[in-house]
Amino acid sequence: xxxxxxxxxxxxxxxxxxxxFLSFLMSDAFPGALHPEHCADLRxxxxxxxxxxxxxxxxxxxxxxxxxxxxxxxxxxxxxLIPFPDPAGGFxxxxxxxxxxxxxxxxxxxxxxLQPKHSGSRLFxxxxxxGRVLATNSPVWLVEGEKKALAVAQLGLPAVGFCxxxxxxxxxxxxxxxxxxxxxxxxxxxxxxxxxxxDTNPNVRRAARRLADALRARGAEPRLVVLPVAA
Amino acid sequence: MNEQKSxxxxxxxxxxxxxxxxxxxxxxLENLPRQDLSPATESARYLIDKGxxxxxxxxxxxxxxxxxxxxxxxxxxxxxxxxxxxxxxxxMVQGNLExxxxxxxxxxxxxxxxxxxxxxxxxxxRAVIRAGQVTRDYLREGIQTLSPDVRQRQVFTHTGWREIAxxxxxxxxxxxxxxxxxxxxLGPELxxxxxxxxxxDPVGALRASLDLLRVAPLRVTAPLWAGxxxxxxxxxxxxxxxxxxxxxxxxxxxxxxxxxLSHFGDFDRTHLPGAWxxxxxxxxxxxxxxxxxxxxxxxxxxxxxxxxxxxxxATRLLRSQGNLAGRGRLRADLSERPAFPPRGLILGxxxxxxxxxxxxxxxxxxxxxxxxxxxxxxxxxxxxxxxxPHAMAGYVAWLxxxxxxxxxxxxxxxxxxxxRAETAGEHLRVPEALAQLWIGLHCGLQYAEDIGACSxxxxxxxxxxxxxxxxxxxxxxxxxxxxxxxxxxxxxVLQTLATQRxxxxxxxxxxxxxxxxxxxxxxDGLYLLPDAAFAAIARFCRDAGTPFPTSQDRLRRDLxxxxxxxxxxxxxTKLVRVGGKVRRVLVLKRAAVETRLGEGFPDxxxxxxxxxxxxx
Numbered sequence: 001x002x003x004x005x006x007x008x009x010x011x012x013x014x015x016x017x018x019x020x021f022l023s024f025l026m027s028d029a030f031p032g033a034l035h036p037e038h039c040a041d042l043r044x045x046x047x048x049x050x051x052x053x054x055x056x057x058x059x060x061x062x063x064x065x066x067x068x069x070x071x072x073x074x075x076x077x078x079x080x081l082i083p084f085p086d087p088a089g090g091f092x093x094x095x096x097x098x099x100x101x102x103x104x105x106x107x108x109x110x111x112x113x114l115q116p117k118h119s120g121s122r123l124f125x126x127x128x129x130x131g132r133v134l135a136t137n138s139p140v141w142l143v144e145g146e147k148k149a150l151a152v153a154q155l156g157l158p159a160v161g162f163c164x165x166x167x168x169x170x171x172x173x174x175x176x177x178x179x180x181x182x183x184x185x186x187x188x189x190x191x192x193x194x195x196x197x198x199d200t201n202p203n204v205r206r207a208a209r210r211l212a213d214a215l216r217a218r219g220a221e222p223r224l225v226v227l228p229v230a231a
Numbered sequence: 232m233n234e235q236k237s238x239x240x241x242x243x244x245x246x247x248x249x250x251x252x253x254x255x256x257x258x259x260l261e262n263l264p265r266q267d268l269s270p271a272t273e274s275a276r277y278l279i280d281k282g283x284x285x286x287x288x289x290x291x292x293x294x295x296x297x298x299x300x301x302x303x304x305x306x307x308x309x310x311x312x313x314x315x316x317x318x319x320x321x322x323m324v325q326g327n328l329e330x331x332x333x334x335x336x337x338x339x340x341x342x343x344x345x346x347x348x349x350x351x352x353x354x355x356x357r358a359v360i361r362a363g364q365v366t367r368d369y370l371r372e373g374i375q376t377l378s379p380d381v382r383q384r385q386v387f388t389h390t391g392w393r394e395i396a397x398x399x400x401x402x403x404x405x406x407x408x409x410x411x412x413x414x415x416x417l418g419p420e421l422x423x424x425x426x427x428x429x430x431x432d433p434v435g436a437l438r439a440s441l442d443l444l445r446v447a448p449l450r451v452t453a454p455l456w457a458g459x460x461x462x463x464x465x466x467x468x469x470x471x472x473x474x475x476x477x478x479x480x481x482x483x484x485x486x487x488x489x490x491x492l493s494h495f496g497d498f499d500r501t502h503l504p505g506a507w508x509x510x511x512x513x514x515x516x517x518x519x520x521x522x523x524x525x526x527x528x529x530x531x532x533x534x535x536x537x538x539x540x541x542x543x544x545a546t547r548l549l550r551s552q553g554n555l556a557g558r559g560r561l562r563a564d565l566s567e568r569p570a571f572p573p574r575g576l577i578l579g580x581x582x583x584x585x586x587x588x589x590x591x592x593x594x595x596x597x598x599x600x601x602x603x604x605x606x607x608x609x610x611x612x613x614x615x616x617x618x619x620p621h622a623m624a625g626y627v628a629w630l631x632x633x634x635x636x637x638x639x640x641x642x643x644x645x646x647x648x649x650x651r652a653e654t655a656g657e658h659l660r661v662p663e664a665l666a667q668l669w670i671g672l673h674c675g676l677q678y679a680e681d682i683g684a685c686s687x688x689x690x691x692x693x694x695x696x697x698x699x700x701x702x703x704x705x706x707x708x709x710x711x712x713x714x715x716x717x718x719x720x721x722x723x724v725l726q727t728l729a730t731q732r733x734x735x736x737x738x739x740x741x742x743x744x745x746x747x748x749x750x751x752x753x754x755d756g757l758y759l760l761p762d763a764a765f766a767a768i769a770r771f772c773r774d775a776g777t778p779f780p781t782s783q784d785r786l787r788r789d790l791x792x793x794x795x796x797x798x799x800x801x802x803x804t805k806l807v808r809v810g811g812k813v814r815r816v817l818v819l820k821r822a823a824v825e826t827r828l829g830e831g832f833p834d835x836x837x838x839x840x841x842x843x844x845x846x847x
Contacts, residue, residue: 044251045247045248045251046247046250046251047247141260143246144245145245145247147247148245148246150247151247151250151251152247152250152260155250155255155256155257155260156257157257157260157261191265192268193246195244195245196245208268209268209269212268222268223265223266223267223268224265224266224267224268225246225260225263225264226263226265226266227244227246227249227263228244228249
């Protein structure tokens with residue numbers, strides 16, 4: 001599917017099956033401007049304005065953040081909406097937002113992304129390479145993180161994102177998410193681009209192995225892309 | 232446990248960071264080194280340490296080995312238990328105490344496995360599971376995890392025919408007749424149902440079987456012999472009949488029954504498969520398990536204390552056989568369980584039989600006494616009892632290739648025999664019972680003739696003699712069934728109450744009232760107070776130990792159907808002037824009542840109004 005087709009599809013079907021706040025944010029009635037802090041964050045990941053526009057990444061008005069998520073966190077100053085394109089056209093009724101500043105959980109872990117409660121995990125399909133992801137058998141990059149998936153797709157490599165090292169399966173199961181159903185996996189090379197701690201964090205390593213197992217069970221040939229560790 | 236536990240030393244690098252920092256292109260990304268991710272192997276969560284099953288508990292400070300019990304246990308086999316209707320599973324578990332002492336192998340139903348109560352049940356006090364709410368579940372998981380090589384084994388839990396891969400096989404605890412590779416487990420109590428894989432000298436064995444016909448008069452032996460050869464056909468053509476051998480204590484009925492049952496294995500008077508003292512559920516279950524064989528239930532001898540209970544059990548079981556239907560059951564999750572209908576032939580013995588017309592109609596009663604038994608012939612037959620399973624093995628081997636076409640033939644045989652046995656007015660179940668037995672007799676003798684155990688002439692003679700004996704039995708049964716008819720019983724008890732003056736049936740014009748008043752009478756009819764008469768009769772029956780078998784409403788309808796009742800349209804009672812008042816009464820036609828009773832109804836007692844001549 002080409003970009004123009006996707007754009008048309010989105011234009012004809014803006015916000016279908018979405019919650020009303022998301023529907024409004026994705027509509028043409030909402031200007032979709034980005035807060036400078038959000039722009040800087042995207043640029044830091046190497047994402048171009050064109051990618052940002054194509055993916056309809058936008059800043060959420062502060063008054064809408066709580067409504068969009070279904071809960072309020074007073075410490076959030078601003079939030080950047082990352083819509084999830086639906087490979088069948090349009091966008092899913094599923095989002096993640098990057099929050100500024102990050103918050104800490106009870107254990108002191110930093111939380112940068114939030115999503116509505118009980119909304120589960122979905123795959124993130126960068127639109128730039130969606131056609132090649134769906135229609136060809138060329139190696140596909142399975143990348144941990146939405147912005148990282150966009151960065152890879154921006155280079156022209158077919159990419160799909162998943163959200164967090166455990167974000168590829170349904171809770172309580174080791175089965176791949178249903179979203180994997182749109183991918184041709186049989187005999188396809190899947191390049192796993194996982195954050196660099198895969199070599200040092202045993203939990204991440206175990207999850208990566210399970211992901212590889214699940215992909216192999218579908219006939220795919222997973223390979224771990226080894227990223228250099230920053231000094 | 233094999234994973235590195237160290238925290239990342241450098242900064243976590245994502246692919247976007249790499250691209251941004253290095254200006255990497257698509258080609259650069261494609262040139263990055265790759266690593267194969269070998270299949271994930273779980274670190275062991277359970278292990279055996281010092282003769283105990285232990286759980287490896289992950290903590291911040293590393294792994295801790297935590298004992299779950301003081302023994303080891305391993306599932307060696309998974310049994311798939313097939314009773315012909317549903318399949319269940321059980322596990323064979325072997326174990327050792329931590330000191331190394333072996334524990335007996337226990338068979339645990341799959342449904343009980345996770346509860347772990349089987350540990351104490353099977354291994355006793357010394358096998359200890361550590362305290363803790365989830366320990367049992369950890370132990371369950373540990374045993375399963377530490378049992379990597381569990382062999383599956385299919386075990387049949389019933390006797391009789393099964394069609395497996397297009398071949399009909401007859402199962403007993405020795406396996407399948409004529410076939411290898413079948414395992415049957417009925418439990419120790421029923422392990423005596425055992426036929427040889429191959430019949431040894433089938434001709435001689437069948438002659439030994441035919442000799443049983445001479446042990447007692449044919450009215451006793453013919454239905455028993457026919458029943459034995461009818462039972463293996465139960466799967467092919469429904470068998471809705473039970474046999475009941477009745478005789479006083481010491482009449483050798485159990486001995487004779489055991490001798491006939493020896494066709495299916497090793498039985499004697501003290502080793503019979505069922506007793507009426509067993510629970511209703513056990514009787515029902517065994518009648519289900521013992522498919523296509525005879526199930527002897529011995530010693531129906533109700534006493535005052537357990538009379539009702541034993542009657543209830545017998546009635547339920549015999550009715551199930553008669554209707555070929557088991558009680559509906561639900562599982563714990565409220566889904567329906569398959570029913571357990573009887574699948575063979577029930578042969579009851581007792582000093583008396585269970586009451587009730589409908590039970591008698593489903594059960595052929597064979598009365599015997601000790602004088603009936605030819606002791607010399609009985610002794611000789613007992614000496615050859617070990618030959619009888621060979622006769623049965625030969626018979627089922629002869630039946631096996633005919634099984635696919637047998638049903639239609641048996642149906643035709645049944646219908647012809649029923650037509651021969653039908654006599655006007657008799658309960659329809661009686662000719663059907665004779666026809667059921669005829670099937671067994673006919674097939675047994677046909678087999679004898681086919682293998683040369685008897686000549687065609689001998690077979691024909693036996694056919695004729697046995698049928699004659701069974702027909703006489705049928706007439707006696709029909710009379711018995713008739714005697715148990717509720718309407719006749721009602722009239723007889725009413726007559727008894729009037730004769731014994733335990734209830735008053737006054738003259739129609741007599742206005743005197745008294746506590747035992749049941750009604751009035753004249754030359755034309757009996758005018759009964761409906762509730763009073765029924766209550767008195769029900770009370771009398773209950774005191775006599777045989778409760779009245781039907782409800783008042785059902786009785787009225789039956790009386791009406793049988794032409795005994797004079798009622799208004801749509802009503803069974805009528806307004807009549809009796810005892811000087813108009814009352815609603817049950818009007819019985821006197822002539823019809825006396826015809827049914829076969830004698831006159833007692834006249835009313837003279838009303839005593841003058842006591843002046845009375846002298847003490």
